[in-house]
Amino acid sequence: MSYLNRKTIEDIDIKGKQVLLRCDFNIPFDKNGNISDARRITESLKTINYLLNNKAKIVLCSHLGRPNGEFDEKFSLKPVADYFNKILNIKVKFSNDVIGENSKALASSLKESEIMMLENLRFHKEETENDVEFAKKLASFAEIFVNDAFGTAHRAHASTVGVTNFLPSVCGFLIVKEISVMMSVLENPRRPFVAVLGGAKVSDKIGVIENLLEKVDTLIVGGGMAYTFMNALGYSIGTSICESDKVTLAADIMACAKDKLVKFLIPVDNRVGTEYSPSTEFKTVQSDSIPEGWMGLDIGPKTEALFSDALKDAATVLWNGPMGVAEWEKFSNGTFAIVKAVAESGAFSIIGGGDSAAAVEKLGYVDKMSHVSTGGGASLALLEGKELPAVAALNVK
Numbered sequence: 001m002s003y004l005n006r007k008t009i010e011d012i013d014i015k016g017k018q019v020l021l022r023c024d025f026n027i028p029f030d031k032n033g034n035i036s037d038a039r040r041i042t043e044s045l046k047t048i049n050y051l052l053n054n055k056a057k058i059v060l061c062s063h064l065g066r067p068n069g070e071f072d073e074k075f076s077l078k079p080v081a082d083y084f085n086k087i088l089n090i091k092v093k094f095s096n097d098v099i100g101e102n103s104k105a106l107a108s109s110l111k112e113s114e115i116m117m118l119e120n121l122r123f124h125k126e127e128t129e130n131d132v133e134f135a136k137k138l139a140s141f142a143e144i145f146v147n148d149a150f151g152t153a154h155r156a157h158a159s160t161v162g163v164t165n166f167l168p169s170v171c172g173f174l175i176v177k178e179i180s181v182m183m184s185v186l187e188n189p190r191r192p193f194v195a196v197l198g199g200a201k202v203s204d205k206i207g208v209i210e211n212l213l214e215k216v217d218t219l220i221v222g223g224g225m226a227y228t229f230m231n232a233l234g235y236s237i238g239t240s241i242c243e244s245d246k247v248t249l250a251a252d253i254m255a256c257a258k259d260k261l262v263k264f265l266i267p268v269d270n271r272v273g274t275e276y277s278p279s280t281e282f283k284t285v286q287s288d289s290i291p292e293g294w295m296g297l298d299i300g301p302k303t304e305a306l307f308s309d310a311l312k313d314a315a316t317v318l319w320n321g322p323m324g325v326a327e328w329e330k331f332s333n334g335t336f337a338i339v340k341a342v343a344e345s346g347a348f349s350i351i352g353g354g355d356s357a358a359a360v361e362k363l364g365y366v367d368k369m370s371h372v373s374t375g376g377g378a379s380l381a382l383l384e385g386k387e388l389p390a391v392a393a394l395n396v397k
């Protein structure tokens with residue numbers, strides 16, 4: 001599905017207009033309540049600055065977390081507004097409601113090149129329900145809708161799809177960038193094209209695997225999902241995570257890779273523990289002999305070398321999902337080894353958001369990658385060839 005025919009912010013006259021700008025500021029915070037990764041904010045700046053330079057009046061909106069449709073201070077967007085004001089030095093007026101009196105007053109008094117930010121959209125359950133009346137009220141704040149929330153593009157919510165029924169609707173620069181990059185590697189990759197998939201479950205990535213098997217030269221599978229493949233090969237996998245109803249499918253996928261001459265790699269060794277805990281005792285064992293009572297929680301050193309070697313000569317790399325429980329230090333080695341191997345490969349590299357992007361960020365390697373996506377779920381949907389409803393809803397050129 002190509003969306004490059006959707007109107008962008010450059011295809012519409014926004015000079016002096018009031019613009020509802022949907023961003024994805026669903027960002028992580030550390031234990032002290034400070035923003036721990038601001039990339040989704042900084043990636044929105046190109047669109048914001050373009051609007052400011054064109055004297056638009058900006059009504060900024062986003063969701064944050066899953067507050068269950070009611071006000072909950074810990075999901076307030078106030079810290080994001082503070083980040084604009086204090087760290088980025090961009091003045092943002094914050095409204096403590098979404099469609100209430102405060103927002104209405106601020107929106108009607110907005111001047112050219114001024115920005116206001118609505119409180120968390122998901123403080124209203126109508127947002128995720130894509131409620132028509134709620135969408136109409138949001139739309140009433142503006143003359144034009146600009147969507148730049150790539151991270152939420154796979155969701156049909158009131159602020160992503162509903163509002164497009166009431167306003168001329170275009171995409172911002174981040175959505176254009178994310179989709180162009182992903183489409184360029186899916187449609188015309190430089191070869192060899194190597195994809196690395198990890199994460200907990202095969203079931204979440206079946207569509208992605210099937211789609212990628214048509215396109216890649218090498219498919220590397222690590223993380224929890226690899227154990228279902230090992231099970232399909234008849235290996236003993238101890239208490240490792242395994243989807244027993246997907247074992248036959250895993251065997252079919254490996255047979256299909258063989259038919260298509262796609263090199264298919266799974267771990268040859270693993271760091272295993274006795275319990276699913278960051279403090280479990282652990283050791284390294286071969287893939288065909290994980291002892292009873294032990295579970296694979298990361299790829300082992302021989303696998304790191306095997307996977308890194310496969311990445312060395314790649315011209316295009318696409319990576320989505322960690323190689324183990326990377327949020328625990330003891331089991332983060334494999335994931336970090338992939339970060340380094342991808343960076344050193346010199347390939348055109350796309351990191352598909354979520355945990356893999358977090359690992360790249362943690363090692364300070366963002367600049368060494370060609371593209372680190374701001375949307376895990378949305379980039380997976382693109383990789384599967386699925387529709388992104390929020391982009392599909394925008395005006396065609």
Ligand code: AMP
Pocket residue numbers: 198199200201204223224225241296297298320321322323324325326327354355
């Ligand atoms: P996903 O959201 O599908 O990309 O999966 C990410 C999650 O997979 C992370 O929270 C990891 O902790 C988890 N994960 C990765 N490897 C394993 C494993 N070997 N066993 C259990 N969970 C894993």
